[in-house]
């Protein structure tokens with residue numbers, strides 16, 4: 210199902226413009242992440258999809274149909290919704306929490322509970338937890354129950370408002386992985402709100418960066434937004450100044466390629482190298498490495514360098530990426546494009562993980 214915001218504005222009664230002229234289409238079967246600083250209108254935008262908030266002007270369309278035309282209660286029942294702290298009913302068992310929507314839709318109790326038990330498993334929780342009350346679960350388990358409850362609506366659309374913000378970073382990563390696994394099976398249309406750009410990049414097929422005042426700053430794939438931020442606001446929000454994330458990406462065969470700083474032959478080093486330093490010629494082709502703490506008198510020349518290992522030409526069999534990593538004096542395999550210009554680096558353990566996960570690739 211597609212979700213279209215068509216020039217949507219929300220002005221609250223006190224005059225606050227939370228969302229300003231938002232136009233954007235969420236593609237069917239994808240995860241779109243709304244991301245931006247506190248107060249930029251993410252939650253308001255999300256809630257206009259299921260009509261918990263009504264737009265002041267403009268329209269939201271599900272598969273081309275204006276959501277304002279039907280019964281809001283029915284609409285909400287048909288859209289999965291997950292919030293921070295899961296929002297579970299404290300006096301209902303886990304199973305009954307998950308069965309909420311099927312019960313509302315008139316399923317008999319036994320059928321609804323059987324479905325709820327299945328969903329517990331779907332989100333990776335043991336059946337035994339079904340009899341407990343929410344307070345008897347960890348925060349991460351509660352979030353999983355929240356996801357199970359949203360899935361019980363069996364709707365093609367899932368709205369998630371900072372669902373993983375209240376758990377610690379390790380559990381958070383598990384929940385993100387779980388969501389990606391679920392999504393690869395279910396192919397829902399998911400709108401996910403977060404203020405965390407890392408989470409957005411990890412989960413989003415596309416990300417929409419909003420700025421305070423409820424204006425859409427940029428909408429695109431994570432790689433587009435990271436590589437080509439449209440303005441300074443987006444650039445600083447996605448962390449251009451942090452520098453490390455900018456170009457990190459996963460290549461077609463699943464290997465994570467990290468950006469690498471290079472220096473060119475002929476440069477004068479202002480200070481000793483801090484770590485292994487990749488050196489390139491004027492064509493950006495790798496020529497070798499300088500070890501950590503190297504100093505060079507005068508201009509950097511080929512003679513100063515430690516020879517590099519083999520290079521991995523992007524798009525060639527993955528085995529070459531492993532060779533590059535293992536043969537590199539810096540333990541960083543150099544990835545190049547077909548003109549042998551540096552693209553980034555890979556590390557052996559990550560390449561091995563990919564090879565193990567896809568035996569045919571080796």
Ligand SMILES: Nc1ncnc2c1ncn2[C@@H]1O[C@H](COP(=O)(O)OP(=O)(O)OP(=O)(O)O)[C@@H](O)[C@H]1O
Pocket residue numbers: 221222223225226227245246247248249250251252253254404
């Ligand atoms: N019911 C309301 N009445 C008046 N103003 C509101 C109301 N709800 C939200 N706002 C304001 O609208 C703006 C956008 O709020 P919203 O909750 O959509 O932002 P958000 O991006 O989700 O923020 P956060 O990340 O802090 O949750 C804020 O300035 C907020 O104070």
